[in-house]
Amino acid sequence: xxxVGRPRPVVVEARAKxxxxxxxxxxxxDGFHELAxxxxxxxxxxxxxxxxxxxxxxxxxxxxxAAVRGAPPAAGVAAVPAGDDNLxxxxxxxxxxxxxxxxxxxxxxxKRIPARAGLGGGSADAAAALAGLAAAYGVRLSRGERxxxxxxxxxxxxxxxxGGTALGRGRGERLDRVRLARPFRMVIAVPEWGVDTxxxxxxxxxxxxxxxxxxxxxxxxxxxxxxxxxxxxxxRLGNTFETALGRRRGTFDRLKRRLEDAGxxxxxxxxxxxAVVGLLPDGHAGAEVVRRFQGTEAxxxxxxRGHGLKLIGRS
Numbered sequence: 001x002x003x004v005g006r007p008r009p010v011v012v013e014a015r016a017k018x019x020x021x022x023x024x025x026x027x028x029x030d031g032f033h034e035l036a037x038x039x040x041x042x043x044x045x046x047x048x049x050x051x052x053x054x055x056x057x058x059x060x061x062x063x064x065x066a067a068v069r070g071a072p073p074a075a076g077v078a079a080v081p082a083g084d085d086n087l088x089x090x091x092x093x094x095x096x097x098x099x100x101x102x103x104x105x106x107x108x109x110x111k112r113i114p115a116r117a118g119l120g121g122g123s124a125d126a127a128a129a130l131a132g133l134a135a136a137y138g139v140r141l142s143r144g145e146r147x148x149x150x151x152x153x154x155x156x157x158x159x160x161x162x163g164g165t166a167l168g169r170g171r172g173e174r175l176d177r178v179r180l181a182r183p184f185r186m187v188i189a190v191p192e193w194g195v196d197t198x199x200x201x202x203x204x205x206x207x208x209x210x211x212x213x214x215x216x217x218x219x220x221x222x223x224x225x226x227x228x229x230x231x232x233x234x235x236r237l238g239n240t241f242e243t244a245l246g247r248r249r250g251t252f253d254r255l256k257r258r259l260e261d262a263g264x265x266x267x268x269x270x271x272x273x274x275a276v277v278g279l280l281p282d283g284h285a286g287a288e289v290v291r292r293f294q295g296t297e298a299x300x301x302x303x304x305r306g307h308g309l310k311l312i313g314r315s
Contacts, residue, residue, distance in 0.1 A: 009049065011311070014124035015160075016121060017308070023240055034169070037168045041304070050133055050136045057092045060109070072114040126160065143162075147175075160308045186231075186280060187262075187277070188270075189295070207243060242269050256278075261294070
């Protein structure tokens with residue numbers, strides 16, 4: 001068994017991410033699209049408890065409300081798999097195979113990050129499983145090893161492993177660390193409607209208008225990433241997926257206006273959606289923006305964070 005000392009339970013906080021600007025480029029030969037985006041970790045987080053056991057991996061999922069107003073869509077809750085398709089178990093099996101672990105683990109996951117909303121909850125949970133299982137068994141992984149394992153699980157998992165602020169390129173797995181000029185607060189609204197990411201990419205392939213802006217967007221992102229990043233400047237890069245909303249475009253525009261009327265600024269989709277994010281300007285209390293918001297969408301008030309994962313103790 002690859003371990004140092006006796007295996008012990010570990011608790012990991014797995015934070016959501018938002019995209020501060022997201023530009024989609026041409027489709028590559030491998031079927032993925034070129035991307036340029038600023039990933040940012042935020043305070044909304046799931047909690048994963050890793051308890052070593054003699055063999056095998058199990059997962060128990062519990063949902064805990066975290067919205068300051070409203071509730072996430074029931075369809076998103078139902079979309080979280082509890083079986084072998086869950087990224088937590090896939091990550092555990094991958095690490096166990098690569099490092100020849102003889103023991104297993106029971107995973108207990110408390111879900112607070114809304115699923116299928118562009119907030120990277122599944123990726124964060126996978127990253128937490130890699131880090132938590134390695135910590136439980138004393139497995140030492142270099143940064144390169146962690147990122148390589150993460151990339152096998154999904155495009156957003158490498159960022160979930162490192163967290164903080166980063167410029168993501170390629171399909172999102174090529175990361176350049178960026179210094180956040182100053183922390184920020186943000187409101188997140190999660191509507192009842194959802195976005196299928198694969199379908200959104202196919203819609204962009206049909207429209208193709210976004211490709212005329214790809215080069216300029218990529219250059220702008222690279223320039224912004226050279227110095228301390230300001231969230232509002234990154235968000236003003238926009239989000240290409242907003243052009244692929246189809247019949248949902250009007251609904252998105254109305255939600256955007258309602259958030260702006262409540263006091264949020266620089267409002268955009270995060271990821272491919274459906275979550276919509278907006279900055280809370282200095283001097284604007286999150287509670288006041290929530291109070292003024294007109295709508296039934298689930299609302300979350302979050303802060304920027306410097307890490308995607310936090311080992312919060314051994315149980």
